[in-house]
Amino acid sequence: MMQIYKIDGSDVEIISCPPEDVRKGDYLIIEDVSTDKGLIIQVVNTGYANVPGILEDILRESSASGIEGKDFDVLNMRPFVDMIKDAKVFSCKIRRALVKGELSYDISWTPFRSSSRVGRLADEELLKIAAIDQTPSIHIGTSKGGAATAINLSSIDGKLNIITGKKGSGKSHLSKLLVLNLVAHGGPCVVFDINGEYTSLGYTEDDVKTSINDAIINIYPGVNFKITLQYAGLGVLLNIASSVLDLPATSAWEVRRIWNTLQENKNLSLKSFGEAVDRISNNYVRDAVLRRFESLVSTGLFTDNNSEAVTLEDYLTKVKNGGALIINLKGLPSSFRQVIVEFMLSKLCSMLDQWFMRAVFLFAEEAHLYLKETYWEDIVTRMRHLGIFTTFITNQPDSINESIYRQADNIFLFNFTNENDLATVSKATMVDVETINTIAKELPPQYCLALGRAVNDFPLIIKVRSLQIKTLGQTRLFFSNLSIQDKNERSQSRRESHSPDSLVPSKNLPSIQDGNRNKIKDRQLRI
Amino acid sequence: MEVTTLSQQTPRDFARLGRGSLEGIIASSFKPKTSDLFDQDFRSLNDKLILNTNNEDGVIDPITLHSLNDETPVFGVDTSNIELGETKDGTLCAVRGTIVWRENGSYQYVRHGPFIFHISEANKQALYNTLRQIHFNEDEAVGAPIVEKMSDRIRGILERWLQRQICESCEDSLLLFDGSLTTRTVNGPISVLGELLSAARSRNNAVLAISKETSLSVAGHRMADLIDNKYAPCLLDIDRIALSQYGSHLHFFGRIYAAKLISSCFTFRLDVDRKIPKEEGIRAVERLLGNDLIAENYPETLRLAHVLSRFSASEVLAMQRFVAENYNLKVICRPNIRQVLFGPYGGFSAMRQEGADGYDADLQD
Ligand SMILES: Nc1ncnc2c1ncn2[C@@H]1O[C@H](COP(=O)(O)OP(=O)(O)OP(=O)(O)O)[C@@H](O)[C@H]1O
Ligand SMILES: [Mg+2]
Numbered sequence: 001m002m003q004i005y006k007i008d009g010s011d012v013e014i015i016s017c018p019p020e021d022v023r024k025g026d027y028l029i030i031e032d033v034s035t036d037k038g039l040i041i042q043v044v045n046t047g048y049a050n051v052p053g054i055l056e057d058i059l060r061e062s063s064a065s066g067i068e069g070k071d072f073d074v075l076n077m078r079p080f081v082d083m084i085k086d087a088k089v090f091s092c093k094i095r096r097a098l099v100k101g102e103l104s105y106d107i108s109w110t111p112f113r114s115s116s117r118v119g120r121l122a123d124e125e126l127l128k129i130a131a132i133d134q135t136p137s138i139h140i141g142t143s144k145g146g147a148a149t150a151i152n153l154s155s156i157d158g159k160l161n162i163i164t165g166k167k168g169s170g171k172s173h174l175s176k177l178l179v180l181n182l183v184a185h186g187g188p189c190v191v192f193d194i195n196g197e198y199t200s201l202g203y204t205e206d207d208v209k210t211s212i213n214d215a216i217i218n219i220y221p222g223v224n225f226k227i228t229l230q231y232a233g234l235g236v237l238l239n240i241a242s243s244v245l246d247l248p249a250t251s252a253w254e255v256r257r258i259w260n261t262l263q264e265n266k267n268l269s270l271k272s273f274g275e276a277v278d279r280i281s282n283n284y285v286r287d288a289v290l291r292r293f294e295s296l297v298s299t300g301l302f303t304d305n306n307s308e309a310v311t312l313e314d315y316l317t318k319v320k321n322g323g324a325l326i327i328n329l330k331g332l333p334s335s336f337r338q339v340i341v342e343f344m345l346s347k348l349c350s351m352l353d354q355w356f357m358r359a360v361f362l363f364a365e366e367a368h369l370y371l372k373e374t375y376w377e378d379i380v381t382r383m384r385h386l387g388i389f390t391t392f393i394t395n396q397p398d399s400i401n402e403s404i405y406r407q408a409d410n411i412f413l414f415n416f417t418n419e420n421d422l423a424t425v426s427k428a429t430m431v432d433v434e435t436i437n438t439i440a441k442e443l444p445p446q447y448c449l450a451l452g453r454a455v456n457d458f459p460l461i462i463k464v465r466s467l468q469i470k471t472l473g474q475t476r477l478f479f480s481n482l483s484i485q486d487k488n489e490r491s492q493s494r495r496e497s498h499s500p501d502s503l504v505p506s507k508n509l510p511s512i513q514d515g516n517r518n519k520i521k522d523r524q525l526r527i
Numbered sequence: 528m529e530v531t532t533l534s535q536q537t538p539r540d541f542a543r544l545g546r547g548s549l550e551g552i553i554a555s556s557f558k559p560k561t562s563d564l565f566d567q568d569f570r571s572l573n574d575k576l577i578l579n580t581n582n583e584d585g586v587i588d589p590i591t592l593h594s595l596n597d598e599t600p601v602f603g604v605d606t607s608n609i610e611l612g613e614t615k616d617g618t619l620c621a622v623r624g625t626i627v628w629r630e631n632g633s634y635q636y637v638r639h640g641p642f643i644f645h646i647s648e649a650n651k652q653a654l655y656n657t658l659r660q661i662h663f664n665e666d667e668a669v670g671a672p673i674v675e676k677m678s679d680r681i682r683g684i685l686e687r688w689l690q691r692q693i694c695e696s697c698e699d700s701l702l703l704f705d706g707s708l709t710t711r712t713v714n715g716p717i718s719v720l721g722e723l724l725s726a727a728r729s730r731n732n733a734v735l736a737i738s739k740e741t742s743l744s745v746a747g748h749r750m751a752d753l754i755d756n757k758y759a760p761c762l763l764d765i766d767r768i769a770l771s772q773y774g775s776h777l778h779f780f781g782r783i784y785a786a787k788l789i790s791s792c793f794t795f796r797l798d799v800d801r802k803i804p805k806e807e808g809i810r811a812v813e814r815l816l817g818n819d820l821i822a823e824n825y826p827e828t829l830r831l832a833h834v835l836s837r838f839s840a841s842e843v844l845a846m847q848r849f850v851a852e853n854y855n856l857k858v859i860c861r862p863n864i865r866q867v868l869f870g871p872y873g874g875f876s877a878m879r880q881e882g883a884d885g886y887d888a889d890l891q892d
Contacts, residue, residue, distance in 0.1 A: 069636030
């Protein structure tokens with residue numbers, strides 16, 4: 001039996017005697033039958049009831065422990081004593097009021113102790129009351145109690161999401177699940193894949209192409225993704241040169257002059273650009289520009305060969321009505337990553353601006369590795385406005401600015417054990433510190449605490465469902481037994497079989513030359 | 528000693544009478560007590576003796592003790608009672624008692640209870656008579672005490688029953704009682720205590736009674752400061768002084784000593800069966816020193832019997848919940864953690880009535 005012990009603001013303490021098996025994260029409901037109101041509360045901590053004298057009991061018991069004897073407990077009082085000793089206190093947070101069956105944020109009202117009943121709120125019931133799974137929805141897993149849990153598509157659409165948790169807790173897995181489901185619902189996605197682990201999204205565990213295989217397009221910058229200078233455009237180029245390559249302003253002016261001249265002469269190419277840079281009379285400027293030019297060229301992203309050049313539009317057309325561009329950043333030098341990301345973001349913005357497409361869902365893994373400080377705000381404000389709806393995935397919660405957390409609509413929190421990480425997250429999120437500290441610490445792998453819109457502000461522990469896809473995200477081990485090694489070998493060959501042909505989204509995009517195949521293989525070996 | 532006999536007997540009719548007394552309260556109201564559990568420890572306060580000595584009595588020489596380990600089994604008995612709360616007609620109380628013994632270096636126990644009684648003006652006389660009849664074989668009706676005192680009396684009867692167990696089944700053992708070996712002067716039939724002691728003696732046992740909390744004072748000195756640490760372990764024979772002052776209206780079945788068993792610990796009152804020769808009685812104390820642990824100046828056997836009998840906070844709550852649930856009681860009290868804890872009912876009690884007149888149950892016979 002559960003009873004209200006204390007209510008203080010949004011904190012409620014419930015005493016349970018005999019103790020019920022209620023866990024952190026579970027929901028309870030306080031129903032006041034006299035007023036037809038209720039409070040939906042969530043257990044954030046559990047402990048033994050501080051029964052007066054219990055300490056004395058324990059000391060006393062230990063002082064007589066180890067002696068054997070016989071009890072003529074004729075009234076059979078033992079079970080009653082155990083029940084009292086095991087009495088539990090559940091610290092709870094009020095999440096919402098229920099007034100005549102309707103949810104209400106007004107939780108100022110206090111139920112009458114005498115006419116209130118405290119009971120469990122079954123997960124199914126909660127999901128129904130919270131109405132978080134109205135179609136179209138994404139089935140993301142099960143509640144702790146085993147109820148199928150789906151989140152409304154609209155709670156992700158147009159929103160900013162953060163997936164965070166410690167290494168190996170299942171963040172990327174959830175991110176993949178979201179990508180696949182968005183794709184299935186016709187959503188265009190772009191993934192900055194820092195570990196090259198999204199490349200097999202279109203394959204089942206048995207390496208069979210899935211029904212959306214065609215919609216998963218792997219982009220290897222500089223390999224199957226090369227662009228002309230013309231396509232990049234001066235703006236993007238200057239932006240990259242200054243922000244990524246630190247080109248001084250005077251030299252930028254020189255680049256602009258060269259660009260315009262070549263443009264007028266209809267002679268804009270890497271080759272002519274390089275020659276023009278060579279002709280710059282000021283040594284200092286020439287060296288500065290030359291160095292940047294060379295590092296751009298070395299990325300392999302640019303080409304003068306029109307037959308191998310592609311455009312982002314070519315690719316986006318393929319995923320416009322459901323599909324994902326996986327931009328594989330694995331193994332790229334950090335400045336190259338930044339070049340790619342900046343290029344992609346600038347292009348995406350201008351394409352959205354021109355209504356080439358309505359919106360795009362961007363998934364950014366460990367964005368601090370390739371996104372400059374200045375871009376973050378831009379992503380959550382201007383770009384969001386244009387239709388770039390971002391999900392940040394990171395195991396370093398402090399790599400995300402507090403203001404970003406505050407603007408997040410959804411946070412999927414996986415296990416954290418590190419106190420600093422917990423502190424960062426709890427400071428910045430939409431839910432109370434206690435909830436984060438007590439629940440997030442004890443989440444098993446593959447479980448997340450979902451906060452925000454997706455769960456209609458009912459913090460919910462969800463066991464993320466498994467995916468019937470081939471996963472590449474596993475931690476690599478040096479020592480592994482034969483069978484695992486065997487499997488790795490197979491997956492290695494499988495990876496080769498995806499590339500190079502499957503890298504090519506369609507016939508009207510360039511096929512990869514033999515030399516490039518080797519390059520891809522090389523890269524994979526380096527990976 | 529046939530320990531097995533100890534573990535086969537149960538105090539006759541305690542459970543039956545207790546249940547019977549509870550039948551009367553079904554669906555009535557109940558006001559649980561919430562006072563201090565420590566109250567149940569202060570029973571022996573009643574073994575109060577204030578002794579005056581004149582200067583001409585001179586100094587009493589301490590009797591030095593030498594620990595004697597001869598594998599004598601040691602038995603101890605203690606009981607406890609507590610008030611659980613009030614009903615509209617009376618009061619609910621619980622009693623429990625334990626025998627602990629040490630044999631070959633290890634301790635064992637047999638514990639009886641709790642037994643729960645509802646005591647009202649209406650049933651107290653019948654209850655009292657029946658228990659006395661069964662346990663003391665007393666057919667003559669005696670006026671029952673006030674309702675508030677009944678739980679003490681029931682406990683006293685249980686305690687005598689437990690003492691009888693060891694007196695009649697042990698041989699060549701030390702038997703430790705809690706409290707004193709004192710009763711009011713007996714006019715009528717022979718005292719139950721006297722019977723117990725003689726049963727014990729006939730089996731070559733020595734009965735010692737120890738007052739945990741005694742307020743014996745001699746010549747204006749509290750007994751605690753009576754003996755200098757350097758004499759411990761020792762006894763102080765204060766029997767003559769006690770007899771001369773209280774002998775006319777109290778009956779001392781024991782020889783009275785002040786005892787200090789460990790230096791730096793307090794001094795307490797120790798009664799040794801008067802009918803065993805004084806030297807033998809002193810040797811019994813020396814055997815106690817050698818065959819039981821003395822922690823905190825107090826024999827471990829008796830400490831364990833006390834610990835095992837005493838009611839804990841959770842046990843009190845459990846018993847309150849037990850009666851409230853099984854007899855469908857309506858609980859009246861302001862909500863607090865205790866009430867919440869045991870459901871629709873409330874609170875717990877540990878109140879003991881303290882009174883001037885607190886001698887053991889058979890003192891009134
Ligand atoms: N819900 C799940 N069902 C089945 N397997 C899962 C689930 N979540 C994660 N995994 C597996 O657990 C492993 C680690 O998961 P994942 O790569 O998503 O962790 P991560 O949090 O992204 O780790 P890192 O911080 O290293 O990137 C992977 O092998 C993944 O396939
Ligand atoms: Mg990951």
